[in-house]
Amino acid sequence: MIKNLIKTAFRSLLKNKGFTILNALGLSVGLATCLLIIFYVVDEVSYDRYNTKADRIYRVTIEARLNGNAGSYATSEAPMKDALKSNFPQIEKIARLIPASNLFISPQKYYVRKGAENILEKNIVFSESGLFDVFTLPMIDGSPSTALNEPHSAVITESTAKKYFNKTDVVGQTLTLNDTSTYKITGVIKDIPAQSHFNYGIFLSFSTLPESRVNSWGFAGLHNYLLLKPGTNVKKLESEITKIDIKNSFSPSTWGSNGNYLRITLKPLLDIHLKSESIGELSQSGNMQYVYIFSVIAIFILLIACVNFMNLSTARSSNRAREVGVRKVLGSPRKYLMAQFLTESLLITFVSTVIALFLAWALMPLFNHMSGKDLSLTTQSLTWLLPSLLVIVLFIGFLAGAYPAFYLSAFRPIDVLKGKISTGFKGGALRSFLVVFQFSISIFLIIGTLVIYNQLNYIHSKSLGFDRSQVLVIKNANVLGNRAKILKQQLKQLPGVVNATMSSYQPTGDERLKTGLFPDKIIDIKKDVLSEFWSIDEDYMSTMGIRLVDGRNFSKQMATDSAAIIVNEAFVKKFGFKDPLNKIVYRDSYGIQPFHIVGVVKDFNFESLKDKISPLALVYAPDNGAINVKIHTADLANLMSKIENKWKELSPNQQFTYSFMDQDFDATYRAEQRIGTIFITFSTLAIVIACLGLFGLAAYAAEQRTKEIGIRKVLGANISTIVGMLSLDFIRLVLISILIATPLAWLVMQKWLQDFAYRTTIQWYTLAIAGATAIIIAFITISFQSIKAAIANPVDSLRSE
């Protein structure tokens, strides 16, 4: 029986090659897209799952709001560990991670010696031995319980070991950092899986640092991870920890009034990657929203492909009707017929899945490039992929085949044999609905693509208030120490260099310093204005093209400028100054320091355009974190080598690392750009697949109406009338789709734009372009078939009747 079913299905598919190819093509492309997205989604949701105790690990997160500034912080205070240990037996273990950027006494940048060269190592973190009890980081050499106990100990990953020593049995060897401090390697762990919210290569013992002895509640730069005992009441624990935290805060009475609050939440480890956007996260967070969006798009594309199958199957029902009729007259039960049609769709799905698997495999590098992921088809992924593919084949096979099976097998043999089903194409209300469904999705995606594209374009061309073009950023200039200033002066002499400035703080960088500034000498925490506080030199504004709107620039000649600040307009607004010049604000840091305002700059965007510009104070202080060089040259390569030579003269052992500011800027929006690219690709695919279906439908429609077309032509209809007649049916459906999809897309994209503080509006012509595109594409698709039908010799079609 089954053999018979497969044989019949196979022959039927072979006989209708066009139909089979259209379906298989649509389904394979749809499934391949779906597979790639499944890989993406699986990758995103598998973050941190390598930890065997993942469900019991939580990160202490602080949620706070003070004077209108609300924030969620991934880090918490240093004494937290001891306080928790002594108060809560339900906490089994605590692990702490302290990234170098949170250090305030020790250096924030680390260079590891390899031979004669010092390599800037960003994958460094400080920690303690509890780390290996909480997280699953298998140690292949060394003792996990003691490895990070002693000062100057280091645990490194296998690939780090290979990088610096070309081998992995390196326990007992020494790492030299910043030329001055040495760390003994006490353990080598396996590489951390890519799906981890932290991915360090070097773990150094925190006890090495003076910060480890600062047990003050003012030091809140630590990531505290708790391993809870099974069955712990997390909510209760959170509120108890909150009490402790408030009690130890600088001003316990502040919280709970004026909308101010301070609370501790325990963020489940598995939520950190996708559902946490706290300040100070250890890695770029994923976005649950995008995971949802991509999943939905994948399902949509697959549905479009399934709809093709349903539509084409029922459209050619008249061709199959006679067969169904004969089979029924001969006594075929309905379920047998249904089984036969389902077999056909399962067979097609199976073949398409195999093709899709190859397609997905072939397109994986391209998709990785688009999504910024590093996905691969491994034997390990096959273990979950193959069973799920089987489920997909069955599901799609049934989904796509069920309706045709139901529809075709329901024919009454008497109607069929009498020729009543010959008009099988018409009266397909469901088919019309499905076409509308397909095109609504396609139009929705077109609009989405256009809006994203417009917004990205807008961001790109928006005047940011500073000039990011042709600015070379020389990083880690701090390794030069005092010589950084000499380098800056030397670079300024080079032909092709317009100007140069020295500062860690870049409008496009991530080096930031927030500090509280107060209007009065008597510090009242309620009047705190949280401001960016950047150390710059007198060349900063001219190099960066930042415009002064009031007052003056810093000057070497003014002795008092060390206590002067230049602020932005947002700052002035926040403090409510009518006449900001010479106003004094106070900073509470190792005593109260007064700063007088000497200038006001026009607001410039130094954060993502998703955020409003926040208050900024520029202070006149040496900071050798980086050197920005404004250049103007036709021969960039030549200038670059000259600049690098200058660097080498001053510092032969240090790596010359640099970037261009406009590239840094683009990097800020890489996530959006990726979404944009992926969106464009997906919507193109959706439209292509929908058009494949439309192409098939148009072919059948033309075939069904051959006789009608013949008669009309005999009666004098010309080609354009016929083409118009055949196209109109479909164009009407596309028009309905436009009516459905446009408002929906407008709403959804409007919501997406809300994320940006600076955004374009959705213009009416964007929507019009999307609609017109859909109509034109649909028309071209249909035209192939309708023109073919229209120019056929009417005698041929009439004679055959």
Added chain:
Amino acid sequence: MIKITNLEKFYRTEEVETIALNKLSMEVKTGEFVAIMGPSGCGKSTLLNILGMLDDPDEGSYVFNGIEVAHFTERKRADLRKHNIGFVFQSFNLIDELTVFENVELPLIYTGVPAAERVKRVEEVLDKMQIMHRRNHYPQQLSGGQQQRVAIARAVVNKPKLILADEPTGNLDSSNGNDVMELLTDLNEQGTTIIMVTHSEHDARYSHRIIRLLDGQTVMENIMI
């Protein structure tokens, strides 16, 4: 074998009601060969469809082998049909995707005959119809006469008690047509009851009895000797 009494069938469209069968009564005994004749639209095909249980009457009684089937459900009719009735059509109605052998085999699959038995019976009937050498061909590769022979083979493979033939020679030339009529006569002589709708007086002469219909009523019966 068949007894119908006061059978009525209407076709309704939005405005008109057409009477296809008007209080028609007739009887067919086991072993008979009956031809039904009449002009286009007289109700011949409707009658044949009802007799073949492809359609149900609006009024009246239809007793088949002593069972009243006029108001049977589709499923029950289908069940009775596949075991008792074979069909031969003017346009052969062979399935293009299946070979000669597979076409003939179909009714046996649907009645649940085991595979080995099917092969035996199909080969037997193909041999009898002298188309054994074409067993692996597809219908399009055969002449009209050969196709109709396959269709007849398919109709008789299940050894039905009744064969309903709807203008079996309508698409054939006279020599092939005569062959087909000879085949049907042979089958009838071996005991199968045959009811045939035809336009051809020539073909009708092969039967025992001609029932002439006009406007859904019997107008005349000729007994052939």
